[in-house]
Amino acid sequence: MSLESEVDLPGEAVLPGVLSEELHAELVLFRRDLHMHPELGNQEFRTTAAIKERLERAGLKPRVLAVGTGLVCDIGEWDGGRPMLALRADIDGLPIPDMKTECSYRSTVPDRAHACGHDVHTAVVLGAGLVLAELDKKGLLPRPVRLIFQPAEEVLPGGAADAIDCGVLEGVGKMLAVHCDPRVDAGRIGLRTGAITSACDRLEIALDGPGGHTARPHLTTDLVTAAARVVTDVPAIVGRRVDTRAGLAVTWGRIESGHAPNVIPQHAELSGTVRCLDIDAWRQAPDIVVAAIDEVANLHGAKSEINYVRGVPPVVNDADVTELIREAMTARRGTDSVESTEQSLGGEDFSWYLQHVPGAMARLGVRTPGERTVRDLHQGDFDADESAITVGVELFTAAALLDAAQ
Numbered sequence: 001m002s003l004e005s006e007v008d009l010p011g012e013a014v015l016p017g018v019l020s021e022e023l024h025a026e027l028v029l030f031r032r033d034l035h036m037h038p039e040l041g042n043q044e045f046r047t048t049a050a051i052k053e054r055l056e057r058a059g060l061k062p063r064v065l066a067v068g069t070g071l072v073c074d075i076g077e078w079d080g081g082r083p084m085l086a087l088r089a090d091i092d093g094l095p096i097p098d099m100k101t102e103c104s105y106r107s108t109v110p111d112r113a114h115a116c117g118h119d120v121h122t123a124v125v126l127g128a129g130l131v132l133a134e135l136d137k138k139g140l141l142p143r144p145v146r147l148i149f150q151p152a153e154e155v156l157p158g159g160a161a162d163a164i165d166c167g168v169l170e171g172v173g174k175m176l177a178v179h180c181d182p183r184v185d186a187g188r189i190g191l192r193t194g195a196i197t198s199a200c201d202r203l204e205i206a207l208d209g210p211g212g213h214t215a216r217p218h219l220t221t222d223l224v225t226a227a228a229r230v231v232t233d234v235p236a237i238v239g240r241r242v243d244t245r246a247g248l249a250v251t252w253g254r255i256e257s258g259h260a261p262n263v264i265p266q267h268a269e270l271s272g273t274v275r276c277l278d279i280d281a282w283r284q285a286p287d288i289v290v291a292a293i294d295e296v297a298n299l300h301g302a303k304s305e306i307n308y309v310r311g312v313p314p315v316v317n318d319a320d321v322t323e324l325i326r327e328a329m330t331a332r333r334g335t336d337s338v339e340s341t342e343q344s345l346g347g348e349d350f351s352w353y354l355q356h357v358p359g360a361m362a363r364l365g366v367r368t369p370g371e372r373t374v375r376d377l378h379q380g381d382f383d384a385d386e387s388a389i390t391v392g393v394e395l396f397t398a399a400a401l402l403d404a405a406q
Helices: 021-036 045-057 118-137 159-165 223-239 279-299 319-333 387-405
Strands: 071-075 084-090 145-150 172-185 189-191 199-208 249-257 267-276 303-312 338-340 359-367
Touching: 021 045, 021 118, 021 387, 045 071, 045 118, 045 145, 071 118, 084 118, 084 387, 118 145, 118 172, 118 359, 118 387, 145 159, 172 189, 172 319, 172 387, 189 319, 199 223, 199 279, 223 249, 223 267, 223 279, 267 279, 279 303, 319 338, 319 359, 319 387, 359 387
Parallel strands: 084 145, 084 172, 172 359, 189 338
Antiparallel strands: 071 145, 189 359, 199 267, 199 303, 249 267
């Protein structure tokens, strides 16, 4: 592996850490191999082994997390002084089929796909680690950098919590991450100070009643109506019990009840998500949502059993770390390569790290410039312009060097 010609910073010294064509080609093949073999959260054994083997081949010493999948690897040795910068990638896939019909590297695993770009994230952090390791050998890396390859991002409440329990934040002072964005052109990133994602929790409800005949609903609990009122009334009630700017929203994804048109059922099930833009409102959300469900169910004589599954808080980008990313991207690609982005209602467990250390996440553009079709995240036809891998690697290496110089 070699480093290509270095990038000139206007008015400043040359900034090393540019990706070679040789390593870019290797990372593309590595990403495609992961894309062909997606693994679900906490089952990423093949993925973990592949990352470990490549890091060890570079002379590094990755450590598999105690949970059995995922790794942590330091570039350079931390002496216990100034805390390290950490670069994080998530490595799991999704339980959906790969629908790309004309793709040589489509998933080979039925009903499994890297439809959120975690294979790209992994290739980016791996590539950044390999480039930084080369710089470290040449004495050009002033401070150590930690790589975190985290499992189970797609599994609530997120594998980040397990990774933290495994000690990945020991010695870390700040963190960076990127997330693929199919609405942003490759060669650019989207950036935002403050909340960039939403909180996301899961809601599961069981409603019960004695059942009966549809000819005599007055003699029993009309459970279908009760379930329907929970579906329509609870979001409205919740929306009036917090500041509307908090964006606390209940949205249903499943409702099941009954088997015959003339039988009032004894049981109904509902499930959905609770999303929130504001972290303080998110902390109040379980009490508010559960109280609203109980009120509506009781009004209609139904017994309710509620399983409120805590998910993730919003990712809140630290102002200083966000500025570091902006400076790094500007150094590599110029000021026009950074665009403002809006807060997403999607959830991301990178937020758990930011409860402990300052950090920021950027949206990595993966749309081929000029392409009109947007292949959205969590869709079976999602794919990425692989030039984004080079962009992500060079963004991270620049950030590591600029951070060390501050």
